[in-house]
Amino acid sequence: KNSGRSRYTYFSESMDQLLSRRQEMEGDMRAALKTGNEFQVHYQPIISALDHRVKGYEALLRWEHPKFGSISPELFIPIAEETGMIEAVGEFVLREACKAAAKWSGKSVAVNVSGVELRDEGYAAKVRKILLSTGLSPQALELEVTETVATDEASAVVANLDALRAIGVQIAIDDFGTGFSSLGRLRTLNVDRIKIDRSFVQGFGEKAGDEAIIRAIVELAHARGLKTTAEGVETSLQDAGLVKIGCDSLQGFLYSKPVPLRDIEHISTPAGSP
Numbered sequence: 001k002n003s004g005r006s007r008y009t010y011f012s013e014s015m016d017q018l019l020s021r022r023q024e025m026e027g028d029m030r031a032a033l034k035t036g037n038e039f040q041v042h043y044q045p046i047i048s049a050l051d052h053r054v055k056g057y058e059a060l061l062r063w064e065h066p067k068f069g070s071i072s073p074e075l076f077i078p079i080a081e082e083t084g085m086i087e088a089v090g091e092f093v094l095r096e097a098c099k100a101a102a103k104w105s106g107k108s109v110a111v112n113v114s115g116v117e118l119r120d121e122g123y124a125a126k127v128r129k130i131l132l133s134t135g136l137s138p139q140a141l142e143l144e145v146t147e148t149v150a151t152d153e154a155s156a157v158v159a160n161l162d163a164l165r166a167i168g169v170q171i172a173i174d175d176f177g178t179g180f181s182s183l184g185r186l187r188t189l190n191v192d193r194i195k196i197d198r199s200f201v202q203g204f205g206e207k208a209g210d211e212a213i214i215r216a217i218v219e220l221a222h223a224r225g226l227k228t229t230a231e232g233v234e235t236s237l238q239d240a241g242l243v244k245i246g247c248d249s250l251q252g253f254l255y256s257k258p259v260p261l262r263d264i265e266h267i268s269t270p271a272g273s274p
């Protein structure tokens with residue numbers, strides 16, 4: 001049929017465009033990784049719920065593409081994972097973050113780690129090497145993994161997480177609540193911190209169910225001796241509610257967006273304090 005053929009043509013053309021755009025991006029990423037110029041690590045403060053002081057930062061990668069402009073990590077990280085470039089990308093972020101954090105006194109840094117990286121048997125050794133060469137104490141490094149990765153039973157993943165925790169590196173579960181595992185899974189997870197996904201935080205004060213979920217996560221986490229961080233805090237109403245529930249740390253645009261390293265000095269000490 002005619003319409004069928006034209007639809008097919010349209011489909012194949014847009015697939016071609018998509019593919020070539022992706023291939024272009026892939027090639028550009030490879031080149032950008034060599035120079036390192038287009039990649040930049042930004043830092044978002046993590047606030048203590050006790051006194052609202054900055055206690056650390058999360059490292060978030062930025063790619064400033066000369067033609068496409070700023071490309072979201074939600075888009076380029078999956079490409080890096082599928083093409084084997086994630087190892088180089090992850091190493092770049094980790095080294096930059098550890099180098100930066102080694103100069104902050106008493107503040108920690110959190111780095112996102114892909115499951116692909118953790119499936120590499122040499123990952124824990126690589127982290128250790130970077131800690132040694134940058135002089136950062138393992139206790140000042142927190143690695144954020146998703147629920148899926150934390151519950152991955154692949155032997156390399158388990159061995160890497162165990163080895164990292166054994167030297168004092170903290171492990172956090174990112175985006176908690178969005179995965180497939182149940183709340184009960186919290187009882188068996190071998191981690192130090194839970195980061196409550198911002199989708200629950202956003203419903204705070206609006207959707208009673210979200211508040212109940214946060215309450216349950218914090219209670220279960222504390223019963224197991226785990227710390228909690230609420231992500232995506234945008235309003236002072238959310239801030240007040242999360243403090244009341246007993247979340248340990250807070251993160252979100254209310255306090256600061258992720259900023260380049262050179263801008264950190266301006267927010268590391270709350271205005272008015274010495």
Ligand code: C2E
Pocket residue numbers: 044059060061072073074077090093112113114174175198231232233234251252253254258
């Ligand atoms: P994530 O780890 O959940 O990081 C939090 C994301 O939420 C960041 O987006 C941050 O800019 C954004 N955010 C922070 N506070 C707020 C808020 O109050 N409201 C809203 N609406 N958003 C907020 P970003 O930087 O675009 O990163 C997206 C995702 O890309 C990250 O989600 C993480 O999964 C991934 N990613 C970023 N950098 C890296 C990296 O170096 N390695 C790996 N493997 N993944 C990374």
Ligand code: CA
Pocket residue numbers: 058112144174
């Ligand atoms: Ca994260």
Ligand code: CA
Pocket residue numbers: 174175195197231
């Ligand atoms: Ca998150």
Ligand code: CA
Pocket residue numbers: 175
């Ligand atoms: Ca996320």
